[in-house]
Amino acid sequence: MTASLILTLNPAVQYVLRLGDTCLIAGQRLAEWSGRGPVLEEDIALSNMALDLIGQARALLTHAGKLEGAGHDEDQLAFLRDERDFLNPTLVELPRGDFAITVLRNAILATFLKQLWIRLQGSSDSELAGIAGKAVKEARYHQQHAADWVARLGDGTDESRRRMERALRDLWLYVAELFDTDAVDEAAAASGLGPRWSDVQAAWTAEMDQILEGGKLSAPKTGAFRSDGKRGRHSEHMGYILAEMQHLQRSFPGGVW
Amino acid sequence: MNLVAPPEPDTARLEQVWAVLDSVLDPEVPAVSVRDLGIVRDVVATGDGGIEIVLTPTYSGCPATEVIERDVLEAVHAAGLGPARVRLQRAPAWTTDWISEAGRQKMNAYGIAPPGPVLDQGESLVRVIPRLACPRCGSKRTERLSAFGSTACKALYRCIACQEPFEHFKPI
Numbered sequence: 001m002t003a004s005l006i007l008t009l010n011p012a013v014q015y016v017l018r019l020g021d022t023c024l025i026a027g028q029r030l031a032e033w034s035g036r037g038p039v040l041e042e043d044i045a046l047s048n049m050a051l052d053l054i055g056q057a058r059a060l061l062t063h064a065g066k067l068e069g070a071g072h073d074e075d076q077l078a079f080l081r082d083e084r085d086f087l088n089p090t091l092v093e094l095p096r097g098d099f100a101i102t103v104l105r106n107a108i109l110a111t112f113l114k115q116l117w118i119r120l121q122g123s124s125d126s127e128l129a130g131i132a133g134k135a136v137k138e139a140r141y142h143q144q145h146a147a148d149w150v151a152r153l154g155d156g157t158d159e160s161r162r163r164m165e166r167a168l169r170d171l172w173l174y175v176a177e178l179f180d181t182d183a184v185d186e187a188a189a190a191s192g193l194g195p196r197w198s199d200v201q202a203a204w205t206a207e208m209d210q211i212l213e214g215g216k217l218s219a220p221k222t223g224a225f226r227s228d229g230k231r232g233r234h235s236e237h238m239g240y241i242l243a244e245m246q247h248l249q250r251s252f253p254g255g256v257w
Numbered sequence: 258m259n260l261v262a263p264p265e266p267d268t269a270r271l272e273q274v275w276a277v278l279d280s281v282l283d284p285e286v287p288a289v290s291v292r293d294l295g296i297v298r299d300v301v302a303t304g305d306g307g308i309e310i311v312l313t314p315t316y317s318g319c320p321a322t323e324v325i326e327r328d329v330l331e332a333v334h335a336a337g338l339g340p341a342r343v344r345l346q347r348a349p350a351w352t353t354d355w356i357s358e359a360g361r362q363k364m365n366a367y368g369i370a371p372p373g374p375v376l377d378q379g380e381s382l383v384r385v386i387p388r389l390a391c392p393r394c395g396s397k398r399t400e401r402l403s404a405f406g407s408t409a410c411k412a413l414y415r416c417i418a419c420q421e422p423f424e425h426f427k428p429i
Binding site (some may be wrong): 041042044045048049050051052053054055056058059114118126127129130131133134135137138140141143144145147207210213225 | 278316318347348349352367380402404405406413427
């Protein structure tokens with residue numbers, strides 16, 4: 001018996017795990033705001049968005065488990081995989097930072113996921129299409145919320161603007177990873193499972209420019225640095241988030257509520 | 258010779274199940290039944306003497322989904338209409354346009370401003386937020402405090418006329 005799952009990966013499983021892990025880890029990070037929001041309304045809003053993302057992750061991980069065909073369920077995939085087997089882009093695992101980091105990351109992510117969900121509604125995989133049909137409506141609300149805050153903070157006080165500019169500089173390093181394409185994307189595009197992530201780059205850029213413009217901000221230039229979380233090579237922050245998320249299930253294997 | 262008659266499609270039983278579902282309330286909005294909310298998509302006989310109730314979840318992460326599933330089964334079994342099982346159907350995705358007129362009125366009487374029709378706003382980033390009438394005093398002098406309320410399906414508003422806060426069930 002091994003303590004962690006041994007996965008049987010193929011491109012379709014990897015494609016769905018990338019989506020599921022993105023939602024799961026982003027949801028985990030947002031949930032850290034529960035009880036810590038700057039005002040009650042935002043505490044509730046961020047917790048609600050975390051709940052949507054974790055709900056989406058549950059459906060996606062369940063489906064990834066079925067596609068894998070090794071009998072792994074959503075809980076096993078969330079709690080018993082090692083760091084290298086998580087396929088989320090590095091962007092979502094970065095620490096939640098201040099409120100500027102949180103709302104800017106939400107804007108980047110909600111815009112990205114919304115564009116993916118729009119296209120995934122036409123997936124050749126009917127379960128994935130069904131998940132997308134539900135999630136796209138949720139992502140629109142998330143995007144709206146984040147865009148409102150980017151405008152308020154970017155075009156707010158000197159301090160809020162300074163923080164938004166810093167968040168933009170720090171997070172933009174991790175954006176390029178969202179749009180690089182590999183064999184997993186090519187297989188998904190060929191089978192009709194879903195778009196290459198790079199296929200949504202133009203639509204994402206157009207919407208992000210509009211969101212940033214609302215806060216009188218503009219996108220920095222992309223440098224040479226490339227993160228690589230979606231192929232399992234994560235930042236130093238990933239181990240800590242998994243330690244917190246998986247600790248109970250690792251300490252009490254098979255424990256249920 | 259087959260002495261057992263094939264089972265008749267028992268429409269009376271199916272109608273009784275629908276009637277029972279009228280009394281199963283949403284745990285988060287306990288003024289409105291699951292049928293009013295439009296989350297019961299179908300009730301069918303399964304051919305083995307059972308009943309299958311097709312439910313659709315409201316939001317992906319709605320924690321009420323599992324409670325609703327349990328409440329529905331308990332109510333149907335308590336009414337002697339079982340055996341029954343629930344099937345969750347994700348597509349087509351639930352929309353607030355499926356909430357019945359009666360459900361909207363009950364919601365308003367309970368103090369939650371019901372959703373207006375889901376407007377097709379394309380993917381425009383500038384969303385139109387229609388002005389709502391306060392469910393307590395009816396004034397349209399209201400403002401949104403937060404896009405997210407006590408649950409993901411609701412937003413928080415306040416009435417400037419009567420000064421009371423209220424919730425709004427968001428169109429989705």
